Amino acid sequence: xxxDVLLQGINLTRRWGGLVAVNNVSISLxxxxxxxxxxxxxxxxxTLINLLSGEFPPSSGQVELLGQDxxxxxxxxxxxxxxxxSYQRNTIYPSFTVLENCRLSAQAQHQQAWAFWRxxxxxxxxxxxxxxxxxxxxxxxxxxxxxxxxxxxQKRQLEIAMCLATAPKxxxxxxxxxxxxxxxxxxxxxxxxxxxxDHAILLVEHDMDAVFRIADLITVMVNxxxxxxxxxxxxxxxxxxxxxxxxxx
Amino acid sequence: xxxxTFLIQCLNALQYxxxxxxxxxxxxxxxxxxGVINLAHGSFYMIGAYMAYALAPAVSTIFGGEFFSTLAxxxxxxxxxxxxxxxxxxxxxxxxxxxxxxxxxxxxxxxxEELRSILVGDDVHGVTVPEWxxxxxxxxxxxxxxxxxxxxxxxxxxxxxxxxFVFTRTRLGMMIRxxxxxxxxxxSLGIDITLLYRIVFAMGVALAVFAGMIAAPVSxxxxxxxxSVLIICFVVVVIxxxxxxxxxxxxxxLIGLVDTFGKVLLPQAAGVLVYVLMxxxxxxxxxGLFKD
Amino acid sequence: xxxxxxxxxxxxxxxxLLPFVAGSYAVDLVAKIMIYALLALSLELLVGSTGLVCFxxxxxxxxxxxxxxxxxxxxxxxxxLWLSLLSAIVLAAVYALAVGALSxxxxxxxxxxxxxxxxxxxxxxxxxxxxxGGTDGIYLYVKPAWGWLDLDKSEHMYGFIWLxxxxxxxxxxxxxxxxxxxxxxxxxxNEQRMKATGFSVYPYKxxxxxxxxxxxxxxxxxxxxxxxxVNPELLSWHLSGSVLVMIIxxxxxxxxxxxxxxxxxxxxxxxxxxxxxxxxxxxxWHLSLGLAIIACVAFxxxxxxxxxxxxxxxxxxxxxxxxxxxxSEEQA
Numbered sequence: 001x002x003x004d005v006l007l008q009g010i011n012l013t014r015r016w017g018g019l020v021a022v023n024n025v026s027i028s029l030x031x032x033x034x035x036x037x038x039x040x041x042x043x044x045x046x047t048l049i050n051l052l053s054g055e056f057p058p059s060s061g062q063v064e065l066l067g068q069d070x071x072x073x074x075x076x077x078x079x080x081x082x083x084x085x086s087y088q089r090n091t092i093y094p095s096f097t098v099l100e101n102c103r104l105s106a107q108a109q110h111q112q113a114w115a116f117w118r119x120x121x122x123x124x125x126x127x128x129x130x131x132x133x134x135x136x137x138x139x140x141x142x143x144x145x146x147x148x149x150x151x152x153x154q155k156r157q158l159e160i161a162m163c164l165a166t167a168p169k170x171x172x173x174x175x176x177x178x179x180x181x182x183x184x185x186x187x188x189x190x191x192x193x194x195x196x197x198d199h200a201i202l203l204v205e206h207d208m209d210a211v212f213r214i215a216d217l218i219t220v221m222v223n224x225x226x227x228x229x230x231x232x233x234x235x236x237x238x239x240x241x242x243x244x245x246x247x248x249x
Numbered sequence: 250x251x252x253x254t255f256l257i258q259c260l261n262a263l264q265y266x267x268x269x270x271x272x273x274x275x276x277x278x279x280x281x282x283x284g285v286i287n288l289a290h291g292s293f294y295m296i297g298a299y300m301a302y303a304l305a306p307a308v309s310t311i312f313g314g315e316f317f318s319t320l321a322x323x324x325x326x327x328x329x330x331x332x333x334x335x336x337x338x339x340x341x342x343x344x345x346x347x348x349x350x351x352x353x354x355x356x357x358x359x360x361x362e363e364l365r366s367i368l369v370g371d372d373v374h375g376v377t378v379p380e381w382x383x384x385x386x387x388x389x390x391x392x393x394x395x396x397x398x399x400x401x402x403x404x405x406x407x408x409x410x411x412x413x414f415v416f417t418r419t420r421l422g423m424m425i426r427x428x429x430x431x432x433x434x435x436x437s438l439g440i441d442i443t444l445l446y447r448i449v450f451a452m453g454v455a456l457a458v459f460a461g462m463i464a465a466p467v468s469x470x471x472x473x474x475x476x477s478v479l480i481i482c483f484v485v486v487v488i489x490x491x492x493x494x495x496x497x498x499x500x501x502x503l504i505g506l507v508d509t510f511g512k513v514l515l516p517q518a519a520g521v522l523v524y525v526l527m528x529x530x531x532x533x534x535x536x537g538l539f540k541d
Numbered sequence: 542x543x544x545x546x547x548x549x550x551x552x553x554x555x556x557x558l559l560p561f562v563a564g565s566y567a568v569d570l571v572a573k574i575m576i577y578a579l580l581a582l583s584l585e586l587l588v589g590s591t592g593l594v595c596f597x598x599x600x601x602x603x604x605x606x607x608x609x610x611x612x613x614x615x616x617x618x619x620x621x622l623w624l625s626l627l628s629a630i631v632l633a634a635v636y637a638l639a640v641g642a643l644s645x646x647x648x649x650x651x652x653x654x655x656x657x658x659x660x661x662x663x664x665x666x667x668x669x670x671x672x673x674g675g676t677d678g679i680y681l682y683v684k685p686a687w688g689w690l691d692l693d694k695s696e697h698m699y700g701f702i703w704l705x706x707x708x709x710x711x712x713x714x715x716x717x718x719x720x721x722x723x724x725x726x727x728x729x730x731n732e733q734r735m736k737a738t739g740f741s742v743y744p745y746k747x748x749x750x751x752x753x754x755x756x757x758x759x760x761x762x763x764x765x766x767x768x769x770x771v772n773p774e775l776l777s778w779h780l781s782g783s784v785l786v787m788i789i790x791x792x793x794x795x796x797x798x799x800x801x802x803x804x805x806x807x808x809x810x811x812x813x814x815x816x817x818x819x820x821x822x823x824x825x826w827h828l829s830l831g832l833a834i835i836a837c838v839a840f841x842x843x844x845x846x847x848x849x850x851x852x853x854x855x856x857x858x859x860x861x862x863x864x865x866x867x868x869s870e871e872q873a
Contacts, residue, residue: 053737079739091737093730104727108739113721113748116712120723166739286650341839347650348594352789352838355782359831367825480661480778483654491650520665524658528643531655535646 004031006200007083007170012051012061014044021047023224024061029170029200034192036215037204040244044224045204046088049172052202053085054078066169079108084168086159088175088204094148098139101147101158102130105165129165137161137191153184160191171201177210189214212236220244253392258509264398266505267405271460272478273485273497274412275453281492282428282449285342288354291479292361293454296330297323297461298470299365302374316379323462324455331454335447343446362472371472376465401463408456412494425449484527490537499538545714548797553707560696570807572699575706576763578803581787582709583756585799588788590717591749592729596653597640597660598784601754603776604636605629605761607667610681610771622687629762630755636663637754641747657778664776678772681765692766702763706800709756714796725749786834792844801845809833 007029014022022044029035039045051058054075062071070078079085093101103120106129112118120126134140137157142150147158156176163171176192177185185207192214195201205211211218211232218235220228228238235241276290300323308322309315338357342350377383378397385393416422424445428435436442461474468474485504489496504523511522530538556575560568580602587593608629613620640659647655667673684692692698716722727735728742735742765771774780783806791802812818813826813833822828843851 074736074741076736076739076741079737085737087733087737091731091734093727093734095730096726100723104723105734105738107720107723108735111720111724111740113724113745116716116719116721118720119718120720121718123720162734162738280650286653347653348588348785348789348793349838349842351594351596351653352782352785353835355786356831356834356838359827359834363825363828363831367828476778480657484658487647487651487654487658517670520669521662524662524665527655527658531643531646536651 005029006031006066007052007202008062008064009048009052010062010064012048012058012063014047014051014056015059021224022051022058025221025224025226026061027052027202027219027226027229029202031169031200032197033216034196034201034203034214036211036218037202037221038206038208038211038218039221042223043221045221046174047224048221049085049174049202049204053083053172079166079168082167082169083172084163084166084170085172086163086174086176088178090152090155090159092147092155092158092162094146096147097144098134098147098150098158099127099130099143102134102161102165103127105162106130106133109166129167133161133164134158136164138187153180153187156180156184156188157191160188164195169199171195171199172204173201174204175206176203177205177207185210253389256388257392257394258513260394260398260402262505262509263502264402264405264505265509266502267402267409268460268464269478269481269485269504270498270501271405271408272457273482273489273501274409274494275456276482277486277489277492277494277497278425278456279450279453280486282425283339283343283446285339286347286350286354287339288351288479289357289361290453290457290482291475291477292358293327293330293457293475294461294464294478295365295472295475296361297327297458298376298465298468298474299369299374299461300326300458301376301462301465302470303369305376316377316382320459320462324459327455327458328451330458331451332447334454335450339450340443340446358475362475366472373472374470376470378466397466401467404463405460408459409498416494421448481523484523486537488527488530488537490539493537493539496537496539545795545797549710549714552797552800553703553710556703556706560699565695568695568699570811572695572702572767573764574804574807575702576760576767577784577787577807578800579702579706579709579760579763580757580784581791581799581803582706582713582796583753583760584784585788585793585796586713586725586749586756587753588785589793589795589798590722590729591725591746592732593645593746593750594653594785595656595750595753596778596781596785597656597658598753598757599776599778599780600640600660600663601633601637601757602761602764602780603663603667603771603773605633605758606765606771606775607673607679607761608632608758609685609762609765610679611672613681613683613685617683619683620685622685622690622692625685626759626762629765630758633758633761634751634755637757638747638751641750641754645743645746645750657781660776660778660781664773664778667776668773673773676773678770681769681771684766684769698767702767705759705763709759710796710800713756717796721745721748786837788844789842790837790844792846795846798844798846805845 005028009025009027012022012025013020025048027035037045037048050056052063054070054073057072062069064070065078065081065083093104096104103126106126107120110125131143134143137160139154139157139161142154147155150158160176177188180188189210192201203211203215215232217230218232219226220235220241222244227244228235228241272290272294276287279285279287301319304322305315305319308319342353382397382400384396386396386399387393416426424435424440428442428445481504485497485500488503489500504526507522507526508519512519515522556571559571580598584595584598587595609625612625612628640656644652644655644659668676686692690697690701692701724735724740724745727740728745732742761775764775787802787806788799789802790805791800792798810826810830813829814823816823819826819829841848
């Protein structure tokens with residue numbers, strides 16, 4: 001298994017006025033690995049993911065994607081270069097069908113904006129990709145349904161499918177298991193195991209069992225600072241982590 | 250340019266800017282706190298001016314005195330108007346999309362304009378000011394400056410100071426500022442948000458109406474006055490930043506300067522200069538000078 | 542729901558037949574409405590398809606109209622139709638590109654206010670400077686011509702306007718089916734996801750804005766050559782407001798909504814102005830119109846296009862009594 005570093009955050013800091021949301025955080029994502037990020041609320045996990053995906057630039061530090069410095073790149077440019085991201089809150093197109101949700105996402109890599117005469121619905125490339133990713137996440141039977149009417153779990157699956165539609169090399173997943181029941185969580189974890197093989201995955205999650213099961217590396221953040229980083233066992237036994245999660249013991 | 254002329258233009262710019270601020274602050278307040286874009290805001294200004302004209306005879310018969318009594322009566326009426334309008338109409342706009350708000354308030358403009366036309370007619374009118382305000386201040390041997398315009402600036406400054414005081418030093422102001430940042434939180438703290446909105450809206454209306462009333466003697470009272478002021482107010486809000494009273498003041502003064510000196514130095518382009526200013530500021534700060 | 546193709550066939554078919562069955566007043570009125578319908582289509586592209594609420598459409602309309610007059614040759618010769626139409630469209634598109642480049646840096650309410658402001662700017666240029674001929678307006682002395690097309694004849698003019706509307710409708714309908722149109726819809730429904738997926742949304746919006754401006758310029762050009770007269774009121778924000786009313790009256794998100802809305806709005810105006818119905822209050826028709834606009838937005842926010850479905854729901858007792866306040870079907 002190759003272990004290229006596909007995405008790196010190097011000494012990332014983000015300030016909002018007087019508040020330091022992310023303080024000198026470094027993180028590395030390798031192909032074939034799931035890197036979990038856990039932390040208490042307000043730890044800066046979302047800000048970190050936003051810095052990596054490009055929603056806003058860092059106050060200092062760099063982001064390197066596939067060896068290139070993309071710190072000043074806009075989000076859409078990073079996405080085109082192989083960075084996929086899912087959101088904590090469903091960021092789908094509720095009034096479109098499941099198929100169209102995936103197809104439009106696939107279109108990002110095949111934009112053809114000038115081809116006014118083409119019908120998007122019959123475009124072989126994007127439709128095929130859309131079907132493939134929908135089936136892969138388990139929504140093959142729901143292609144014609146309006147996305148807004150899906151169950152919560154299905155919407156989370158759709159969220160992942162839309163990420164995959166652009167064939168990214170890096171996946172930034174922000175709490176994909178949020179609000180899911182046991183069965184749906186299992187399905188999602190199986191999917192993530194599968195995806196792990198070809199991608200570098202960042203997984204921000206609150207579900208501890210899930211993270212410790214699936215992650216190869218875990219980074220723990222508290223108040224914008226990394227307090228521990230290592231294998232699940234190392235993190236589990238780290239005294240600082242125990243203090244942060246269990247209080248003064 | 251002679252110093253006296255320069256001074257006169259500066260005073261004019263100040264007076265125009267402060268008046269604009271009065272109207273625009275109501276607009277930005279209503280948008281900043283309730284999230285409603287109100288195209289009919291200019292109509293309140295127009296209503297104020299027409300009230301100054303139309304109420305004067307009635308007021309002088311009932312209360313005696315003319316100008317100041319009319320102002321007082323007009324102010325009271327405008328608060329009532331604002332209160333009723335919010336209850337009957339604007340409270341339904343809060344949850345709606347901006348496009349719907351735009352169109353419904355656009356319809357309201359048409360309604361106000363026609364009601365005015367039916368009730369008071371379409372003629373242009375003048376409003377007279379009391380004798381003691383009608384004088385002129387000597388600037389040098391030849392040039393004078395109307396006392397009334399100084400009075401206008403003074404009143405606007407007073408109101409601006411009053412607003413600052415209310416917002417920063419009173420409980421009401423605190424609630425208003427909290428409401429701008431987080432409506433649900435304010436509600437869950439037990440503050441009656443419905444009442445708060447009604448008060449804020451009435452304040453916004455009163456500001457615009459009052460501005461119209463004191464502007465009437467200078468600008469005269471004519472049908473299209475609401476619309477022209479509205480669009481300039483939009484420019485003030487865009488330049489100053491939505492929801493920011495500070496921004497509205499700075500932007501209004503800036504526009505006052507550009508417009509006044511523009512009319513003198515480049516009369517042909519005068520109408521356009523304000524928009525050029527807006528374009529330049531947008532290039533630099535798409536969210537206005539003070540983003541809220 | 543009526544099938545869009547059936548609608549188009551019926552709509553354009555009826556309009557094509559009109560000159561053969563109606564008198565010159567009706568033909569002239571419908572020709573004018575068709576011009577407004579083209580203008581409405583251009584705004585529907587922005588508001589209904591891309592989700593950009595623009596309150597400055599009149600500027601592009603007016604520029605197209607003024608271009609028709611100002612670019613006509615001074616020696617009294619007949620201008621070439623295609624050349625003058627093209628110049629009008631290009632000029633309107635250039636202004637749209639400039640305004641769009643600046644305005645699209647803003648969002649939401651700012652965007653509405655900024656587009657209104659830039660439209661006013663154009664109005665003042667035309668109103669105050671000698672360029673625009675001032676409040677009196679300018680006359681077009683020689684109508685353009687091409688081949689056997691003689692626009693002095695009202696049937697030819699009607700036909701040309703009808704053709705323009707048809708071309709505009711077909712073009713936009715196809716464009717919305719194309720990848721570009723889908724991207725615009727995506728931007729409307731969830732711009733954040735579009736960006737996260739890899740679309741640079743600013744160029745798409747700017748392209749839509751410019752295209753919309755070009756189409757409005759086309760409509761303005763038609764207006765100028767039909768009436769032979771332009772004045773600054775063509776750039777007034779009342780027109781911008783009216784076009785917005787048209788598309789929401791017809792129904793946002795549908796090209797046929799723009800067409801229906803233009804006709805419905807024009808007919809409403811005629812109704813309110815009719816002394817036969819309103820007597821001496823007819824001259825205060827703005828009041829009825831204002832109230833109608835408020836009522837329409839409040840109770841029929843999805844417009845005429847959605848009316849059959851809305852009525853069906855009401856009659857069968859299903860559905861909320863309160864009309865949906867969001868015009869997009871967000872349910873996530």
